[in-house]
Amino acid sequence: MRVKSLISVVICIAYIVISAGFVLTGGGVSANEFLGRIFCDVDFEKPHSLEFVPKTNSITEEYDEDIETHYVKLSKSTNDDAYVQNRISQANHVVFEADIMVEKAAVSIYPFYFRTNASANYTAANISITPSLEVITHDNVHITNISAGDWHNFALAADFSEMEFDFYVDGIKVLYEHPMKSVTLGSTLTCRMRLPTGEGETVWGFDNFMIYEAYRKLSREEFDELATSIDRPSAYPSDDDVKEALSGRVALDLQSRLIFRSGEKVEPDVPALVKKGTTYVPVRVVSEGFDMEVSWDVITQQIKLGDDITLWVGRSAAKVGDEMVSLPAAPEIRRGRVLVPLRALSELILGKEVFWDGTSLIVIGDGEYEGSSDEDLLTRTREFMKYVRPDRTKIRNDFINAGSVGVHPRLMIKPEDVQRMKDLIDSKDPFMTEALNRLKNVCAGYLYAAPVEYQMSSSKLLGQSRLLLARAHALGLYYLLTGYEEYAEALYRNLESVANFPDWNHHTHFLDVGEMAAGFAIGYDSIYNYLTPERRDILSDALKRHCIIPAREAHYNSGLKYYNNWNSVVNGGVAMAALMLADEPGYEEIAFDTVAKSIRALEYMMPEFAPDGAWEESPGYRNLAVAYCMRMFSSLESACGTNYGLTRATGFSGTGEFAAYVHGPTGLYNYHDASYSKPDIIELFWLAKTLKRPDYAALRLYHLETFGLYKTPYDMMFYDPSYETAEGEILPLDGYFRNTE
Structure with missing residues (x-):
């Protein structure tokens, strides 16, 4: 049996080289050998973020019964090229490693084919396997010969600062400081496992593809110790x-x-x-x-x-x-x-x-x-x-002190919030009574509908993610308020279907993961007490496979550092998923570390609200960004007792005013790429509560009545009867919001 080896790529940014030394407890890798992050760790036994580009050829994940392992096979039968790729931040020292097997070759094969985002001279194939199965360098230096059908471990340790590399075959260094093919470096580097253009049938496979920052190839034991350390450097600069x-x-x-x-x-x-x-x-x-x-x-x-x-x-x-x-x-x-x-x-x-x-x-x-x-x-x-920048220990302590261990719901609302809503409904509060009737009608349409299906549209799963989010909020809240189990069962059917998806599209469109994870976590949280242990295991495993694993791979690679609405959507969904799993025995450290990384990543977006609360992308995208701030921040508040000061980011307190000014008596001022819509700003009650701005609640009540909008689950969760008579700040007729020009 072939024991799975490990593949590694190392990327070293100058300040990491200087400051991010890493010493393993077992002493296997010293600070001057390993430089920082692991970017890629793929053995095809679990979800991964590699991108498959078969064009008119074939790329499939296969299982070899003889060696009991999964691997990827690239099969060429047309003149097109085909490749599997992974994109990482550019660095100085990079190790690329993979187990490689060639069945037949009519054209040369290019493992570890580099492409940068520089404008010129941007590709380089330093190693190739010829049709005669000779492994050679780009300048025709012979390295070794291989046999068809045999597996070999190849590792290329690149030094981009000196433009040279070492090469290893089956763990033995066979090439020392060999000149690298000249390449113009950019901010990112893409590594492709590539079949080039050309005629003739060619089939090859690879396995155990990994990328980490180091001067040399690490042994299996060294890499295992490194990979299991939760304290290894991440994509976010050290303080x-x-x-x-x-x-x-x-x-x-x-x-x-x-x-x-x-x-x-x-x-x-x-x-x-x-x-x-x-x-x-x-x-x-x-x-x-x-x-x-x-x-x-x-x-x-x-x-x-x-x-x-x-x-x-x-x-x-x-x-x-x-x-x-x-x-x-x-x-x-x-x-x-x-x-x-x-x-x-x-x-x-x-x-x-x-x-x-x-x-x-x-x-x-x-x-x-x-x-x-x-x-x-x-x-x-x-x-x-x-920013507070809490680490996993602080978040865990806050989670425990907030009394969240073993308690559900804990995302956005707590059991006492459910009781508060029930009390308002029992007291015949007009707002809550009407909202509950509306919620009942919405849920009636979901009760016997077919579960959410895996349907891609333009390489996106976003429509299905949003469908799950809508169903999870509605069915989950209605179950919590009424206790009717048929609604919990209907929600579980949707969650089970989504759990069985092959992926949540993390390799192509991570926004889909954020929205799917938010809906999945909210739904799971709301019916947790209804579920059997077996069903809980199914849903927990899905959150790990489809969300936490690819999110952590990103956090320890280039990061989830979006500067637009994607940030709160992705990191909000990821943080909610991690909070849902936070008290699962044996998973606590990973869960709280994931929450900490998503909070840290949010710092890349929050300055976009400065200085006045405006949003450059358009009012529509502002609504999406702030809606996910609501979901993430309120989940931190309910689960940990604090949002870690995120609502105090410069300008955020004015985002409600911005919403007020860009929505007029006939609808939305649709600048940028926004389209006309009614002002359905679902987070206004939450903003009113969190920022102590009753005028935001008054604005929401005005919009609901003036535009005939339906009351949402978010309105119910954050509604307070005092809003009906609240008097807030009277805004001037005109407002000026900077940084939107």
Whole structure:
């Protein structure tokens, strides 16, 4: 029996080469051999993201009974070419590895055929297998001969910085620092397993195709240890250098409200504020960041910092040792916390220097802050302080502390929210009564409908993803509110059908995965308590195979770093799927790490709301992006008790106002590539609740009545009777939203 070997590609970006050393606990691979991420790990025994391009030829996944393994077979019978490809970020050191077998060859075969996104000189075939089964280099150097039908392990360790490579056959290095065919590098690199054009029947197969960052080919044991480590570098830059520059200092961001001290970020219950041009900071949080003991005397309104410093609420003076120091403003109490003028506390009292970036970042410490003269470090520090960036440990602790272990539903709503809706319905609340009747009618159409089917349209599964999402929300919520099991059973039939799909189209259109995962997770969550353990296993396995595995492959490759609506759709769906699996024994670490990576990836989209809440893509795509923010953020809130400050991203609080201005009395202002539609902005009740903006709820009620819109499950989940009489902010007749031009 052939034991499956491993394929590897290594890509090294300069800052990763310098900072992302990795040492395995077993000591197999040292930091100077392995450089960072695993980009591809495909053995064809589980879902993968390789793209098959057969054209008029054939590419199939086969099973060889003699060696008990699956592999991919490329069969050529026409003049067209055919290939299987994987695209990765360009790097300096890359190892490509695969098990390869040739049945017959009328034309040369090109394993590890490179293509970059540069405009010229963009392809390179460094290795080929000739029709006589001779393995040669691009400049005709003989490497070895193989026999038809035999499997061999090939590995190409490329050094793109020196444009040379080493080559391994069955684990033995047979070629050293051989010149690489000249290629113009770009930002991405595509590796193809290729059959070129030409006449004649050619058949070959490959297996165990992997890509990782290293200087050399790793052994099976080394790679296994590396691949199973959850702490290996991901697609998202490390914060280590930022933290090092802030070591011994206290940093705060006035907009995100975060404070970094003693090596960690904290979110004080009373944040810093600016009043009449003076910045006030919470005295305890800042002082303890410099290891100063803080005590408070409620009788005398006195604050003691260590043994030698005394301040008083309402007095513009402090005692430092034996000396009285005048303060530009007096300390004051806000919501039970003492706030003091920043510069007075830092410079006059603590003797520290203060750096302000001119916007919202403040750094306090001894001596000059390194970022004051390093623009790149300053930029990354600003980004670091804008977001909580929770790791898997924090998310897991929050999940446990929120009481979510073993509890369903936990996505978007909790059991107490279901009870709140039931109470409103029992009390004959007009809004909820009408919404429930509408929901019943919608579910009647789904009750006996054929389950969602695997139907592609223009290489997309998106229509089926959205059909599942609609059915999952409706049937799931109606079951939770009524307890009628026929609706849970109808939903399960849809989920089971989708679970049995060959894939959710992750290799072609990852947006389909995001929307499918959201609907699948919501549906699974809502009927979890109805399902047998066997049925739960079927649905959990589908979420892992079709969503979590390809998502994690992306997070550890080029990342899910979209700058448009795709980001919240994809990362929202992935995070919801991971939260659904978060308390499954043995899967917790992977689930919480996946949530952390999706939260991190969302940072690439959130600045698009700045500075006023507008959305450049169009109002329609804005609605899609924010709807998935609602699904993801509310799921974090219900499962973990927090959305990790994502709703405080610059401009996000204004997205409801933007929606108000671009929807007029006759419908949508359809700039960009939007089309006319009625203003069915499903997330307005959630925005009203989350941002404490009752005017957003009033806007939703106005739209529902004026345009004759149907009440949705989202309206029911976030409705509050106080919205009916709420008075919100009166907006000016005209509004100007920047960054949409």
